[in-house]
Structure formats: structure tokens, C-alpha cells
Amino acid sequence: MKNWLRKHPQVRTIRVAAADLNGQARGKRIPTRFADKVVEDGTRFPMSVLNLDIWGEDIDDSPLVFESGDADGILHPTERGFLPMPWLDAPSALLPIWMFHEDGRPYGGDPRHALRAVVDRYKSRGLTPVCAVELEFFLIDDSGRKLQVPLSPRSGKRRKAAETLSIRALDQFDEFFTDLYDACEEMDIPADTAISEAGLGQFEINLMHCDDALRAADDAWLFKMLVKGLARRHGFAASFMAKPYEDYPGSGLHTHFSVLDKNGNNVFDDGGPQGTAIMRHAVAGCMNAMAGCALVFAPHANSFDRMVPGAHAPTGISWAYENRTSSIRIPSGSHKARRIEHRVSGGDVNPYLMLAAVLGAAMNGIEDGAEPPAPITGNAYAAELPQIPGDWKSAIDAFENSEEVKRIFAPEMVRNFILTKRQELHYMQELTPQEQVEIYLDTV
Numbered sequence: 001m002k003n004w005l006r007k008h009p010q011v012r013t014i015r016v017a018a019a020d021l022n023g024q025a026r027g028k029r030i031p032t033r034f035a036d037k038v039v040e041d042g043t044r045f046p047m048s049v050l051n052l053d054i055w056g057e058d059i060d061d062s063p064l065v066f067e068s069g070d071a072d073g074i075l076h077p078t079e080r081g082f083l084p085m086p087w088l089d090a091p092s093a094l095l096p097i098w099m100f101h102e103d104g105r106p107y108g109g110d111p112r113h114a115l116r117a118v119v120d121r122y123k124s125r126g127l128t129p130v131c132a133v134e135l136e137f138f139l140i141d142d143s144g145r146k147l148q149v150p151l152s153p154r155s156g157k158r159r160k161a162a163e164t165l166s167i168r169a170l171d172q173f174d175e176f177f178t179d180l181y182d183a184c185e186e187m188d189i190p191a192d193t194a195i196s197e198a199g200l201g202q203f204e205i206n207l208m209h210c211d212d213a214l215r216a217a218d219d220a221w222l223f224k225m226l227v228k229g230l231a232r233r234h235g236f237a238a239s240f241m242a243k244p245y246e247d248y249p250g251s252g253l254h255t256h257f258s259v260l261d262k263n264g265n266n267v268f269d270d271g272g273p274q275g276t277a278i279m280r281h282a283v284a285g286c287m288n289a290m291a292g293c294a295l296v297f298a299p300h301a302n303s304f305d306r307m308v309p310g311a312h313a314p315t316g317i318s319w320a321y322e323n324r325t326s327s328i329r330i331p332s333g334s335h336k337a338r339r340i341e342h343r344v345s346g347g348d349v350n351p352y353l354m355l356a357a358v359l360g361a362a363m364n365g366i367e368d369g370a371e372p373p374a375p376i377t378g379n380a381y382a383a384e385l386p387q388i389p390g391d392w393k394s395a396i397d398a399f400e401n402s403e404e405v406k407r408i409f410a411p412e413m414v415r416n417f418i419l420t421k422r423q424e425l426h427y428m429q430e431l432t433p434q435e436q437v438e439i440y441l442d443t444v
Helices: 002-007 032-041 047-051 111-123 167-172 174-187 213-233 277-290 351-368 392-401 403-408 411-428 433-443
Strands: 013-019 025-031 043-046 072-077 092-100 128-140 191-196 202-210 237-239 253-260 319-321 328-330 340-342
Touching: 002 032, 013 032, 013 072, 013 111, 025 032, 025 043, 032 092, 043 047, 047 072, 047 411, 092 111, 092 213, 111 128, 111 213, 111 351, 128 213, 128 351, 167 174, 167 191, 174 191, 174 213, 202 213, 213 237, 213 351, 237 433, 253 351, 277 319, 277 328, 277 340, 277 351, 277 403, 351 403, 392 411, 403 411
Parallel strands: 013 092, 319 328
Antiparallel strands: 013 025, 043 072, 072 092, 128 202, 128 237, 128 253, 191 202, 253 340, 328 340
16 A cells, blocks of 8 residues: 555545445545555544434434543555545545454444445355446536536537437536546546436446455445546536436436355356346345335435336335336346346445445345245336335334344444434424435535
8 A cells, every 4th residue: 555655656645534324435634644654553533423414413312422432443444545536636545444443343333344244244155246336426507596407518508308328418528427437547446338317417327347345335435426526626516316306317326236156156147037046035135125224225315205106216125027117127138147136226325335235135035045026027116016115214214123134234333324314314304405405415
């Protein structure tokens, strides 16, 4: 890690940052000449910092604050090391960190450790999950009271219409996307295909599959940070909030995953289109935990505006082959790439918690040998299906009472997440919809 800074002498400051429960980067700005100390000894800040609400406030009844004396955790660099920060004017570097107890134990309230614990369950069986994510986001002109599509840098006009798979829409913001792909190269984020989506100024970029789930979550977390920062350099906002426009679809964060055995074989591949028994067990696990994990997939007040029937976001719990109305989709294509697509999450999720929930639920099903119901055909919205919680309070209650959730997440994580979301629910009810949008636009 030290060699990276020596190879980039123009970098004058670093940021050390960890993801809190909402996926917000929390950390410090440090002059480069003191970076060696952070690399060698880590840095410290209160454990409660990873358990702030969406406004960055302490959780009122959290035992991490006054009850424990607001004790420190110690944070060490992740294996990712230093990364450039191309959205800033001054040459700067980001050092991702994660939290431990003084005695070296992982801190159970750190979202990255939640995912690590799930990956360890796979490792104990000689298995490795392979993950890829598709991230949707909006480019937004938020300079006035009403959100709207930014002016096209090419024509100076606003195109106030859906632009599904429009090359013209991509070309209008070509300078932004060119800079974005260059920045992804600098940060070693595997950005692949970009498309325009059905919302106003909405786009999707796929990140390539990765056989390291922690790195896949790192990539998604860093990508969200990069997109939002770089958009501001271009004079507009970028947001991963679930539903900025009432009359258009919201943004999802779809996850594709398969599982390799110790010999590198895809355990979902049966040589044909159906997939193996292990794949069905994983599907069943995902379905069984879906209601309980809805709070992870839809963590904010605005999240549930996206999850309405017929709006390209799942509302029922189902699975199907090559069917985008279902919550779990088995894509077609080569049997060697047989995989599961989990389609519930909004773009506003914490990627670490989301992948922990998806992969942890799948492992629950694999461990139990669970069997799913028959796959559906046709329109899932028109079928009578068990429903994903449709409002924030119901999702909080389901998370708190779910036995599947308790198998995936550490007790400290479950407690902290519930306390955080109950506090946010209380204070969000005091705000107008416009005030809520203003909070979520830049934060999530």
C-alpha cells in the first residue's frame, strides 16, 4: 500500500473511509505524510459512527453511544488498498477501511464484516459465490425546486421522455460517460455495458462478475460514490434513490450470482436449461428470506414508492425462468453460466448488506436442502403470490421477527439496523415528500 503513494507523489491528501449501515462513507481526511501510520496501525473512531441515521445523527436509544461511553473501534485498511478519487479537483486517494474490536475481533455492526461472515459460510463448504451487479441511476438537474432531466450538453435541450435503450440518450451525455469509464479504469472498477433506461435521465451500468463477493460489494460501493461525485463535476446530480419521479420507474440494483465448487465448477450447471438441485435449494432460500430481508432491499421511505405492481419492480415472492416480472429470475443462455438473478433491491441499498442478504439466504436454502414452489409463467403481477412487505414499518417488523435474518446477520447488526430504521421512520414522518427527496437525492 505504501508503494502506491510513492508511485503517485502528486497525491497530497488521503481519505480513510468505511461504509455505515446506510452505505454512507464515514471517515477522515489525512495529509499523505501521515499515511504510513494509518496503514501500519489503523485509525480509530467510535463504533457508533457506523450506526448513524441517514442525517448522520446518533441513534437515540443505541447502546453504542452513552451506555458504552461511545467507545472506539479500530479500523484497518481492507485488501483493496489506495484508490484515486477522480471526482475531486486536487489529487487525492481513498483508503477503504473496516472496523475491529481492540482485541482484533471483527466488529459485528460493520456491513463489510456481515458479508465476510456469509462468505465464510461458503468457504467452510468449499464453495465460492461469483457475483455481478447491475446498477441503475438517474442524472438529475436539481438546481430548482423541481427535479428534472439535465440539459443535454450537446443540444442544450431537455428530453422529457423515456429513452429505453436509446443510443441518442447515451450520446447526449457522452462526455460524462467517457469520464466515468476512464475513472472506473483508474479505480479498477469493472464497469461493462451502459444502457439508457425507462426513467427520465435514467441509465444502467453493469459491473462484471467477480469470484470475490467482498470485492464485488466494494466495486458497487465505490461506483456509487464515483458516479455521484463525477456528476457534480459535470454540473448536475446523479442519484441512486429508488424513485425520484412519481410517473416513471425507479432504479434497481439487480444481482446475478452462481456458486463454484473447489474445482471451479458451477454447481448450478446441470448441462441444460433447468439447473441443479443445489440451484433450486438456493432459490428456495432466497424466497424464504425475501420478506424478512425486504428492509435490506428497500431500506428507506422512498424505497417503497418503487415497489408497486406494474412498475418493473417485484412485489410478489416468486421465481421463474427468463421472466423479468418475477423476483427471482433464472436467465437463459449457456448452461455453463447458469445463475440466479435477484431482482428485488433498489439502487438505494447498502451493497454489503444486500449481498450478505442474498448470498446468506441462498446458503440457508442450500444448508436446508429447501425446495421452492413451481416456477411461475406469465405476468407475476397478475398472479396470487406471497407478497414482499409493501411499506417501511412492515419491512422493519418483518426484519426484526425473521428467523432467516437471524441466520444471516449477527445479533448486533440486527439490533443496530432495526434501531436505525425505527428512528428514521419516526423523523421522516415529519417531512414533506419534497423534503424526503432532498435528503435521499445525495445520500443514497
